[in-house]
Amino acid sequence: MSAVASSARATPAVGWRDVALAVAPLVLALVVAGIVLGVAGHNPLEVYWLLLQESFGGVKRIAATVAASTPLILTGLATAVAFRSGVFNVGVEGCVLVGGLAAAYVGFTYVGLPAALLLPFALGAAVIAGTLWMLVPALLKARLDVDEVVTTLMLNFIAVSLTAWLVNGPLLAPGSANSATPMVAEAARLPRLLPPSTLNAGFLIAIALLVLYWLWGRGTALGLETRLAGLNPRFAIASGINVPMLIIKMMLLSGAIGGLAGGIQALGTVNRFVVGFSPGYGFTGIAVALLGRGSAIGILLAALLFGALATSGATIQLFSDVPIEIVNILQGTVMIFAVARFGWLLKQRQGGK
Amino acid sequence: MIDNIIHAAFVMTTPILLAALGGLVNRVAGLVNIGLDSMMLAGALVGLMVASQTGSWPAALVAAALVGGLLGLLMSLTVTRLQANEIIVGLGFNIAVAGLVRFFLKSWYGTSGTLSLPDVAMLPRIHIPVVADIPILGAIFSDHDPLTWAAWLLVPVTAWFLASTRMGLRLRAAGAAPQAARALGLNPLNLRDASTVFAGAMSGLAGAYLCIGVVGIFNEGITAGRGFLALAAFYFGRNRPWPTALGALLFGLFDAIQIRLQGRGLPAELVQTLPYVMVIVILTLVAITMKRARNKGA
Numbered sequence: 001m002s003a004v005a006s007s008a009r010a011t012p013a014v015g016w017r018d019v020a021l022a023v024a025p026l027v028l029a030l031v032v033a034g035i036v037l038g039v040a041g042h043n044p045l046e047v048y049w050l051l052l053q054e055s056f057g058g059v060k061r062i063a064a065t066v067a068a069s070t071p072l073i074l075t076g077l078a079t080a081v082a083f084r085s086g087v088f089n090v091g092v093e094g095c096v097l098v099g100g101l102a103a104a105y106v107g108f109t110y111v112g113l114p115a116a117l118l119l120p121f122a123l124g125a126a127v128i129a130g131t132l133w134m135l136v137p138a139l140l141k142a143r144l145d146v147d148e149v150v151t152t153l154m155l156n157f158i159a160v161s162l163t164a165w166l167v168n169g170p171l172l173a174p175g176s177a178n179s180a181t182p183m184v185a186e187a188a189r190l191p192r193l194l195p196p197s198t199l200n201a202g203f204l205i206a207i208a209l210l211v212l213y214w215l216w217g218r219g220t221a222l223g224l225e226t227r228l229a230g231l232n233p234r235f236a237i238a239s240g241i242n243v244p245m246l247i248i249k250m251m252l253l254s255g256a257i258g259g260l261a262g263g264i265q266a267l268g269t270v271n272r273f274v275v276g277f278s279p280g281y282g283f284t285g286i287a288v289a290l291l292g293r294g295s296a297i298g299i300l301l302a303a304l305l306f307g308a309l310a311t312s313g314a315t316i317q318l319f320s321d322v323p324i325e326i327v328n329i330l331q332g333t334v335m336i337f338a339v340a341r342f343g344w345l346l347k348q349r350q351g352g353k
Numbered sequence: 354m355i356d357n358i359i360h361a362a363f364v365m366t367t368p369i370l371l372a373a374l375g376g377l378v379n380r381v382a383g384l385v386n387i388g389l390d391s392m393m394l395a396g397a398l399v400g401l402m403v404a405s406q407t408g409s410w411p412a413a414l415v416a417a418a419l420v421g422g423l424l425g426l427l428m429s430l431t432v433t434r435l436q437a438n439e440i441i442v443g444l445g446f447n448i449a450v451a452g453l454v455r456f457f458l459k460s461w462y463g464t465s466g467t468l469s470l471p472d473v474a475m476l477p478r479i480h481i482p483v484v485a486d487i488p489i490l491g492a493i494f495s496d497h498d499p500l501t502w503a504a505w506l507l508v509p510v511t512a513w514f515l516a517s518t519r520m521g522l523r524l525r526a527a528g529a530a531p532q533a534a535r536a537l538g539l540n541p542l543n544l545r546d547a548s549t550v551f552a553g554a555m556s557g558l559a560g561a562y563l564c565i566g567v568v569g570i571f572n573e574g575i576t577a578g579r580g581f582l583a584l585a586a587f588y589f590g591r592n593r594p595w596p597t598a599l600g601a602l603l604f605g606l607f608d609a610i611q612i613r614l615q616g617r618g619l620p621a622e623l624v625q626t627l628p629y630v631m632v633i634v635i636l637t638l639v640a641i642t643m644k645r646a647r648n649k650g651a
Binding site: 036040041088090136140144145146147149150151153154155157158161162164165168169280283286287290321323325326327328329331332333334335336338339340 | 385387431435436437438440441442444445446447448449450451452453455456457459460461578581584585588620622623625626629630632633636637640641644
């Protein structure tokens with residue numbers, strides 16, 4: 001009886017500590033950004049209250065927030081699947097770009113196809129482009145142990161320039177002066193869920209993938225293998241897991257999801273590909289994955305948070321003289337504190353044992 | 354024409370080389386610095402502001418180095434004391450500092466993106482009389498500013514420092530064998546912090562160079578990812594100063610050529626990808642040779 005009571009009491013205690021640790025990076029980031037705001041002569045609390053209202057005050061605002069979080073759920077997930085297996089893929093940004101361009105290309109080229117064919121075809125092209133984009137760093141990491149951080153980081157810059165070249169030259173919309181492809185056909189567009197907001201069916205795809213990710217992590221052998229490989233590669237090798245093959249699989253999967261993020265953005269929100277297509281979705285995805293600590297629900301909450309920041313940051317600039325860059329400052333500091341926390345978490349555990 | 358390109362190549366090499374030497378020392382001591390670009394950006398802004406306020410370029414350089422060093426210290430403390438992952442912290446710094454700089458431009462100067470200030474003290478050019486008239490040699494040696502000279506002089510100095518000084522040896526120990534270093538009574542974390550402060554200061558100088566050595570104004574995109582080119586340069590040079598300088602020079606040459614190619618029908622965007630493609634190719638070649646050597650040994 002008392003044992004049951006104490007264990008019941010012990011569980012929520014651990015839960016609270018986990019929640020506190022998960023929220024700590026956000027709180028620290030808010031403090032840092034608050035200091036920046038204060039120095040610039042704004043009242044941080046007022047600004048944060050305004051941000052909160054602008055992101056969740058009303059159905060329209062919530063729809064905008066959810067729409068803004070859609071690409072972040074996907075890039076966060078793409079980053080998380082790689083991190084989970086111990087692979088430091090920082091190249092999701094590049095996958096978003098090539099995936100977005102591939103989807104747009106299919107969407108404005110094969111305009112004769114019916115929606116039932118064209119939409120899956122365009123999304124498929126995005127997935128394939130993202131996957132192929134990760135093929136080189138995956139093979140290099142698995143076969144030759146080439147540092148994936150450097151290769152994927154370099155590939156981001158290559159993707160930026162390569163897609164810029166394509167939309168300024170071969171794929172430029174006729175008669176268009178700004179670097180953009182033609183608009184995709186109606187049939188290639190993801191249906192909007194709550195017009196006039198840009199919330200579209202891509203959000204449902206993102207949620208479905210999150211659920212799959214959750215099931216996959218719990219119930220499949222591959223899910224367990226990746227966790228082992230991520231936690232302790234030597235033990236994983238010793239227990240007979242083919243780690244190089246696993247690395248290739250997870251990096252390609254990460255690329256596929258990253259490409260899909262770009263495809264959904266191209267077919268659901270932008271309806272074409274333009275230079276500056278991604279305001280750093282891939283990099284924000286890293287912050288999302290870290291803040292969400294790799295769990296499905298964590299990724300969802302973190303993506304909603306950053307989506308809220310992005311959408312409210314854009315409107316707050318209209319109603320006050322607070323620069324939208326406060327959002328970037330928050331994103332960067334959240335990233336920094338999110339990994340700082342892992343450090344002392346480990347330390348405490350070691351101390352406990 | 355050739356002289357022009359050579360001269361421009363050296364100009365474009367200076368910021369990459371400065372940051373690359375800083376990043377190299379940082380990496381030798383055990384920290385891969387992905388945040389060089391953020392320290393460059395901060396150095397560029399502060400350099401321009403101080404050059405305009407004081408009218409003195411040395412003061413501007415000192416201020417830029419200080420702000421770069423301060424960012425380096427903050428980054429290093431997060432990595433060494435809070436045990437945060439250096440890659441993520443570096444990326445976080447790039448995002449946060451870029452945001453901070455734009456936030457500051459908007460709230461302080463009410464401008465977005467570009468800042469142009471009056472009375473900016475630019476770096477002087479050192480004209481070397483007879484050499485200046487010799488083709489090619491003149492372009493290489495004459496009419497460069499003090500910071501370019503300093504950057505190139507720092508290449509042999511860094512090589513000597515790492516190979517033959519006590520401090521250099523300690524830094525290498527902190528990077529390669531932290532436990533051994535600790536056994537010798539050294540604190541590898543302090544050494545790592547010092548090397549990151551150095552990398553930050555060098556990147557700050559690199560940023561200031563872009564502002565008061567090249568264009569005379571600040572733009573939020575002024576670094577154009579050169580901090581990452583610096584990273585590429587010391588990966589390319591595998592932590593050895595001379596090959597790193599060669600890598601920086603190659604990137605500087607690409608930069609100079611790409612500026613010339615703009616408006617000539619050749620797509621600048623594709624030329625811009627070359628340094629990054631090369632890094633991947635070179636890392637691959639290095640890995641293949643190392644694998645072969647291992648296989649032979651086994």
